[in-house]
Amino acid sequence: MSSAVWRRNADVYKSSSEEKRPALRNQIWTNQLRREKQFEHKHHGDYIVQTDLLRPVHIRAEEQAEKGVRKKSEKEYKCRKAQRKQRVVLVASLHTQVTADVQAARVPSLRVEMALKLKGIEYEYIEEDMNNKSTLLLESNPVHKKVPVLLHNGKPIAESLVILEYINETWENGPSILPRSPYDRAMARFWANFLDDTCLPACMKAFLSEGEEQVKAKEEVQELLKFLDNELNGKKFFGGERIGFVDIAGNVLAYWCVIIAELVGIELITDDKFPHLCTWMEVYLNSSLIKEHMPDREKLADSLRARFQKTG
Ligand SMILES: N[C@@H](CCC(=O)N[C@@H](CS)C(=O)NCC(=O)O)C(=O)O
Structure with a gap:
């Protein structure tokens, strides 16, 4: 059976009403089984998974893209995951051996860590390899490409002092980091x-x-x-x-x-x-x-x- 037939089936299914769908699904599936007897599997291998066929095309494309990303690079996948998170992620360099260059010291990252602890905010920590900067860091702080970066609901904030202010304004729990007046x-x-x-x-x-x-x-x-x-x-x-x-x-x-x-x-x-x-x-x-x-x-x-x- 050609892929055009399967697409048409999917279109008919999608445009049908909720009540008609179970019967239609049976019919499509029965037709598929009937036809499979006449056609070789390999001709329509991509379409034998019925659930896949019936899922909206854009969702299938997204899933496939995600699988691709996951395969392509685990780091890239983590990056997308961190960007989607509805929570707090600190991308910083707190544990890497401090190099001789004082710029690579962990001073700004530590500021953010302390502010989060002081306010009692739960967060996920991602250690950044400063010798091999991640996609997450480069996309989150494209201007300076430096840590720390705080991701809140997937949105990145860079520069330690700016992050401190953001933390203070966003979470009212815990002591205030900045004065009120x-x-x-x-x-x-x-x-x-x-x-x-x-x-x-x-x-x-x-x-x-x-x-x-x-x-x-x-x-x-x-x-x-x-x-x-x-x-x-x-x-x-x-x-x-x-x-x-x-x-x-x-x-x-x-x-x-x-x-x-x-x-x-x-x-x-x-x-x-x-x-x-x-x-x-x-x-x-x-x-x-x-x-x-x-x-x-x-x-x-x-x-x-x-x-x-x-x-x-
Ligand atoms: N003004 C920035 C300074 C950030 C900074 O210098 N980060 C260093 C490590 S602590 C960094 O990412 N260096 C990497 C590089 O310069 O490529 C802040 O306060 O956040």
């Missing part, structure tokens, strides 16, 4: 951006330079850190009594920068110069949530050593 909120954004855009590049300059240049760069960083120290005067955390946006953004200063400064051999954040910043670091790093999720200090130092510690 618009002014305090604006200030929190200001200090987080100050950390990322001004302090960190200045720290990197101090870490990577040498001699006179390093002394000067260190002084420049310390001038900047005075602002943060002053901001913490009379407060437990940047946002007040509870860990919030700026504290989470400040992971990098409290942990990474302190370790790197030790490796490089410069005294950057000392008690006498920055008493409030030092107290904050101590309280923050010893809080249960942060303590639990910070990477192992020794391991982190090992992975940063190659890049930052001077030899000879």
Whole structure:
């Protein structure tokens, strides 16, 4: 039997009313069996599965495409699956061995992980291989192609600070990460951006330079850190009594920068110069949530050593 006949049968079936369908189905099936006696199987092999024939064509096409995708690449399939999820997926790099390049460190990913934990949001975690970026990452963050990316109901959000704000606005459960008043909120954004855009590049300059240049760069960083120290005067955390946006953004200063400064051999954040910043670091790093999720200090130092510690 030709495929045209089978298509016609399917069309008749689809356009028939619900009541007529059972009888029609029997008839089509009986005709098929009758005809199969006269025709060789292989001529219409694709159409002998009756249920397949009766399923709308577009659904069949989608299923086949999905099977194809699944066969083509398991990664690609996972990507489609993550994009369809009606839940929270964090695509990040938290467990891969940190490479010598500090950009590959897990600082921004950790920010998002902490915000999710702080709010008590359940999420699925996908570890990204930074040496072989997945389709999911490239499609979710086509501009920067960087982790972390948060997928919520299949929609991607990139940039750690943007994700933190999104988390805060989307889930009301758990403590608020940002202050409620618009002014305090604006200030929190200001200090987080100050950390990322001004302090960190200045720290990197101090870490990577040498001699006179390093002394000067260190002084420049310390001038900047005075602002943060002053901001913490009379407060437990940047946002007040509870860990919030700026504290989470400040992971990098409290942990990474302190370790790197030790490796490089410069005294950057000392008690006498920055008493409030030092107290904050101590309280923050010893809080249960942060303590639990910070990477192992020794391991982190090992992975940063190659890049930052001077030899000879
Ligand atoms: N400003 C970004 C920085 C993200 C970032 O630098 N991610 C690094 C790893 S932590 C990355 O994906 N690097 C890969 C690359 O540069 O190709 C954020 O805060 O999310």
